[in-house]
Amino acid sequence: MRSNLKTLLMAGLAACLAFSTATGEELAEVVVKKVAAGQPTQILLKNRFLELTFDPARGGRCSRLLIRATGEQVIGDADVSGLFLDHWAKYAWPSGLMHLPYEYELVKEGKRRAGVRLWVRVPKSGGGKGSRGPSTSLKMATSPDLVGLTVRKTIWLNSGNDTIEVDQELVNTTKQSRAAALYIQQNLSMSGSHYSDNWYLPSTSGVQVNLQPDKKGGRTIGPDWIRTPVAGWMAVKDRKTQHGMVFAFDYNYLSKTYTSGATGEWFLEPVPIGPGKSFRTKYVVKPVSGFKDFVYGSRSLVADIQADEVGQGRVKITHDVMAVGRDQNDVTVELQVIGWKSKKLLAAKTFQVSRLSAKRLQQELVFKPPVLADGVLISAIVRSGKKEERYERFYAGDRAELQARTNLFATQGGGLPSGRGDRYFRP
Structure with missing residues (x-):
């Protein structure tokens, strides 16, 4: 009898462990740690929904993002790929910040919230206008009005959901008043490439859509720049898988938005910052699936x-x-x-x-x-x-929708949105 009872208890324990593994309960707490092997240093931040890998030496970027529900790796292998890339809004891409080595700190708030804080104090070389290659970029002189400022970002995960929260700061660590503005770049590849991706950009004429071709050599339809955005969000999705990402950020200081088809970027307005003071903002990144289009995004809803x-x-x-x-x-x-x-x-x-x-x-x-x-x-x-x-x-009506989606003549962005509200191209 005791032998049978022991067998039953062991079987029950095994079943519980199997259930825990299958449901991801072993990652009920958020994990943030330095990856043990390899140089340069990498930081791992994960919960049961997401797994992020950071490279402090490469502008503090996130170089890998695994979405566990789909098994999808949404960051490509190109040398310029990555999430949470910092740039200066006054320069065309790229800024030297994306190549600078950032310092880092692992941060936790209890068992259910953890993150990585990354920062750099802008040096006299390599911290202003940059180049695609790090070797050239690091030798370029930094504009004097940027030297001595500190760029800092903290990327957070919570145990209970798949939303990434980011605290972004620009700190005046000099003795003079300064005025500066960042732009944030998210360079990612839904389903392994930017082909067949739709980017959604709120504008004064509705939510504009940038449609990437299905394969190399195809035609891109839709705008890249939105000079007058009307809301603090943008989104991307792959037309084949319906998997995507939504980015929601502060509209109060928003200047313009941009997509190249492989990146989503938002530019902030310059703000005056006194000595020892800082400019702070927040944004969130939310993986999504199953949406045909997007009409709205915020830090609360998609x-x-x-x-x-x-x-x-x-x-x-x-x-x-x-x-x-x-x-x-x-x-x-x-x-x-x-x-x-x-x-x-x-x-x-x-x-x-x-x-x-x-x-x-x-x-x-x-x-x-x-x-x-x-x-x-x-x-x-x-x-x-x-x-x-x-x-x-x-x-x-459907006929009017079809005409708006397919009329490519004399219309900005292929006739995507009308001036009377949100209208979408749906292939």
């Missing part, structure tokens, strides 16, 4: 709104939404449809969500507009506690 004709004069609205960071409890989502010309409320539906998580949630509303060709404005209002977030898109 969302998309789609509309399609479904027969008998009816239109089906599909709203996809996902939490960024921690789960949100007791959320109210309200969908509204307002006639573009009539300004009348045509349809509305409210959804009560007990928990909004990192799992994409989909909601639907079917309605029959009186005159679809006049256009409708579809709005989503998401309320959580005292916070409210609102976003929208314009729709005037």
Whole structure:
């Protein structure tokens, strides 16, 4: 009897261990450590969702990012690849910062939050305008107004979600007042390359989309620069896998955004910084999957709104939404449809969500507009506690959508968004 009991207990223990391994519970705590072997030094930061490898000697960049849910490595092998790359906004790419050796510190806040802090005090050579190759860049003289400033960033992971949080600082460690501005570069490769990637860039004429070709030699469609961004976010996704990343940053100091098809970049406005003072900002990076497009991103939400004709004069609205960071409890989502010309409320539906998580949630509303060709404005209002977030898109029927997506003549960016709201090319 005792032998049988022992056997049962051992079997149960083995099953528990197997379950723990399968569900990733062995990484319930966040791990940050120096990689034991190899030079130059590398830092590993991981939880049960993500695994990041940092190279302090190469501008403090993240050189590898593994998304455990998909098994995808989203940073390529090119010498300029990497996430969290620092540059000076007054220079065209690249700045010397991306080649400088950064100092580092491993930081933890309890068992459930950890990160790596990386910083460099700008030297007299190699810290200003740079070159693609480090050997040339490190010999280039730094502009005097940048010498002595300190660039510092702290990249955080939490145990409970797959959102990366970044604290970015520009510290005036000199005795004179200075004015400077950074731009942040994310050089990544969804599904191994930039081919078949869509980049989403909010602008004054809707969310512009930069579409990369499916293979080398193909044509890129859409803008690269957004000189007047209207929101502090941008996103990328691979059209084949539907895997992507959303970046949400501070709009208050945002100057412009850019994509080359392989990078996402946002430029900050210059700010005066007194001696011993600092400029601080935050941004987040959120892996996503399954979104057809993006109409909204923030440090709390990622969302998309789609509309399609479904027969008998009816239109089906599909709203996809996902939490960024921690789960949100007791959320109210309200969908509204307002006639573009009539300004009348045509349809509305409210959804009560007990928990909004990192799992994409989909909601639907079917309605029959009186005159679809006049256009409708579809709005989503998401309320959580005292916070409210609102976003929208314009729709005037499938035919109008097709024309907007495929008309490449006399239109900026291939006729992607209209001036009446968010409109998307969907291949």
